[in-house]
Amino acid sequence: MVRRRWRKGLGILWICLGLLLLCASYTQLGDVVVDYAIWRWMVTFKRPIEQVDDYRVVVTKSTRRLDVYQDGQIVASYRVGLSSQGLAPRKTWEDRLTPEGVFLIASMQRQSVFGPRQMLLETTESALEDYLAQYGDAGRARLQTWENEHGPLDTIWETYDFNAAYPEHPMWHDILIHGGGSERDWTWGCIALDDADVVALFDLLHKSRHRGLGVPVEIRP
Template identity: 30%
Template sequence: MMKQKISYFALVLAGLIMLAAIFYSLNSGISAQASSGAERYTVKAGDSLFIIAGKYGIPVAALKQANGLKSDWLAAGQVLIIPLNSSTGQSKAKSLKAILAERGITDPWSTLKIVINKTNHSLSIVYKNTWLKTYPVDIGSGGLADKQVQGDLKTPEGTFYIAEKSVLSPADYYLGTRWMRLSYPNAEDAGRGVRQGLINSQTGDSIVNAINAGKIPPQRTALGGGVGIHGGDIPSFGKDWTWGCIGLSNGDVEDFYDYVSVGTTVIITK
């Protein structure tokens, strides 16, 4: 009986030693990565693995592996380790300029497009069918629904183009350092406006003609206007603080501003 007890306790002790060794190994791996320069990122409301990985130019799988994540679920306040880039040994987010250079893209002005997902609060720069970089954004304070009329504070959905670009110096308090006006309302909005009696057919034709010519459509109709992509985002503004525009930090909007042009396609989805 005594021998059986000793054998049982020895087995338990061996198991505890093995668990401790595994824990130490895992913890050492994380510590080594952190001490070697890996960056830490605190998850904010509205973040996703896709947005964070895009910000740092790393695969989602690498981000999940570095943090032992089994699912895509994240909580605000959660701290993630950003794995080192294998080629540079750095975890700092790559600039769009660096990404374009790595991929040998020399004519971004004619080939890039912008894809915005309102639910994910993301703005992605896309080259042909390749997603190059993703930035976190805020949208209109009126909610996720599609923009309908002037003053509803909603962000429109559909296919648009950049109709105007401006560098703002000094920076505007709300618009930040960069402004890109979008071609809202578009032809589909014009048709809807006529059907709903919001605008007359003459105004609808003016909108369609402007869109066909690649110009700025009429901005002072019942459909609203003045929708764009801009900087100015600061923590005190909170979440989804714009009047219907797409808001980014000044640093993020400056990162891609020079690589898009008047005429660049902008697709906004829910």
């Protein structure tokens, strides 16, 4: 079953890449199609994120700054807004805090409810650890039941599926870098930039080896 799914996934990817060749003379359209095709492939086949090392993002909560490093040098810096609930690190779905740690960018999205762009962070490892600390044996039982049916829960895509199966006991997720303004702390745990800045950040990270995917984002106190 897994092998058939992989073959189907590779088939879809090659079809998408073939379609992209038709858009080769239209750079902007080609970028949109490539980004969408990659996103659909990763979501459908629960692909893990591979870290890249050419770019790195550091968010410092205490100073409300997001710094972008390319090959070890700062190349951009932006003001950010954070959680409306304070600066403590996220531990549960309910607390709506901004987490701390190192997370990889899992998707680059050109549409968002909050501004013109958004970037989703892969938070599964930290969120799963916090989930088991919060719910103990009951949480482990839910996780075991889910994994017996679906396999290991180790990507953000499976976190969505797990939460759909247990809507009364969700795992925290959906931490985004998005627009909407940075003048105050107003989010439910996401990192908010001014709209012009999130477009600039998106375009900058899009130059990385995997078009923004896998760029590490370190969120510091």
